[in-house]
Amino acid sequence: MRQKEIYYSHDTDLKTPKKAFDRAFFEKLPKTDLHLHLDGSLRPETILDLAIKDEADIGADTLKKLEKKLQPGKTHGSLNEYLKAFDLTLKVLQTEESLYRAAYELVEDNARENVQYFEVRYSPILHTQRDLTVTTILESVVEGLKDAERDFGIKSGVIVCGIRNISPEVSMQMAELAVAFKNRGVVGYDLAGAEYNYPARDHLESFNLILSNNINVTIHAGEAYGPDSIHQALHYCGAHRIGHGTRLKEDGDLLNYVNDHRIPLEICLSSNVQTQAAKTLETHPFKFYLDLGLRVTLNTDNRLVTHTTMTDEYFLAYKTFKLTPQNILDLVINGIKSAFIPFEYKKWFLRDAKQKTIELINGYDEAKD
Numbered sequence: 001m002r003q004k005e006i007y008y009s010h011d012t013d014l015k016t017p018k019k020a021f022d023r024a025f026f027e028k029l030p031k032t033d034l035h036l037h038l039d040g041s042l043r044p045e046t047i048l049d050l051a052i053k054d055e056a057d058i059g060a061d062t063l064k065k066l067e068k069k070l071q072p073g074k075t076h077g078s079l080n081e082y083l084k085a086f087d088l089t090l091k092v093l094q095t096e097e098s099l100y101r102a103a104y105e106l107v108e109d110n111a112r113e114n115v116q117y118f119e120v121r122y123s124p125i126l127h128t129q130r131d132l133t134v135t136t137i138l139e140s141v142v143e144g145l146k147d148a149e150r151d152f153g154i155k156s157g158v159i160v161c162g163i164r165n166i167s168p169e170v171s172m173q174m175a176e177l178a179v180a181f182k183n184r185g186v187v188g189y190d191l192a193g194a195e196y197n198y199p200a201r202d203h204l205e206s207f208n209l210i211l212s213n214n215i216n217v218t219i220h221a222g223e224a225y226g227p228d229s230i231h232q233a234l235h236y237c238g239a240h241r242i243g244h245g246t247r248l249k250e251d252g253d254l255l256n257y258v259n260d261h262r263i264p265l266e267i268c269l270s271s272n273v274q275t276q277a278a279k280t281l282e283t284h285p286f287k288f289y290l291d292l293g294l295r296v297t298l299n300t301d302n303r304l305v306t307h308t309t310m311t312d313e314y315f316l317a318y319k320t321f322k323l324t325p326q327n328i329l330d331l332v333i334n335g336i337k338s339a340f341i342p343f344e345y346k347k348w349f350l351r352d353a354k355q356k357t358i359e360l361i362n363g364y365d366e367a368k369d
Helices: 002-007 023-028 044-053 063-070 085-093 097-114 134-152 168-180 200-212 226-234 246-250 254-259 269-274 286-292 310-321 325-338 345-361 364-368
Strands: 031-037 116-121 153-162 188-192 216-221 239-243 265-267 296-298
Touching: 023 310, 031 239, 031 296, 031 310, 031 325, 044 063, 044 085, 044 097, 063 085, 097 116, 097 134, 097 153, 097 200, 116 134, 116 188, 134 153, 134 168, 153 168, 168 188, 168 200, 188 200, 200 216, 200 226, 216 226, 226 239, 226 246, 226 254, 246 254, 246 286, 265 286, 269 310, 286 296, 286 310, 286 325, 296 310, 296 325, 310 325, 325 345, 345 364
Parallel strands: 031 116, 116 153, 153 188, 188 216, 216 239, 239 265, 265 296
Antiparallel strands: none
């Protein structure tokens, strides 16, 4: 029991409300989103507007037609099928103005639902179709984020992605870019893209550079491939967090290693079902991980393609897995503890969010009355 008190942040002063939490409660909750793709999180209206301005052929000129092409929220047969939607969104993210706008609006959308800190990831190499340099591409996003942070009062960071299914040479180029922009908006490095048949160990050179420069690492693993993918991310590439980790449960020894070393899992419930990393929401290992004490975080993955928000993900988890007030507080705390932010800011953020969450939970009955 003492171990739980130390690691799970159990608070005896939490009340259990008489009424079930509604969606509005989770909207007010102070939240983080640590697994969020820029090119999967645009506003549909923005896609149409940018397509016109940049003369990009997206095969749709109305919101209805765009929705039919993207099919946001659809369950696909595999991760690779899910990723096809990005072929369309990337068409409108090839100019400085479009990248700035997408980043700015993402801050605004997160601020609207009280996401107080988020990390947005993308691979600049995918935005070079109109001959922009990767430095200009990164600068455009960082500038959009910083201007919006000033206007909406929340914080964000950029995670640069290497791409498994392109080449190790491109991953190295992205790693060099991340190093150049460390402390200039970039907070981490990731390896994304098609997971099956594209092992992380092929990209070791880029991770050697990243780790030697003391940059945070998160890697997509255990989504479309089994525990060996997670093993490689941790023991070959030095990952500090695991993106998804849905299949970690298949290797009990590795699972205990992840738990013992407090390695966060970036869980994306809706997305995991849509990519068939989990067959159904009810069979997703999320609650199993949470009950075991793993450092589980909740995230959106892609606000547009997945058709979700952080509020939706919390509300979905609450209804599906019958989360307790303590579970909710733990998820808030886990998100902050797992963020790639300086320790001194993290301490303040943690105290503030914890206090606000407890006040929201304990005052819920009175607020509803």
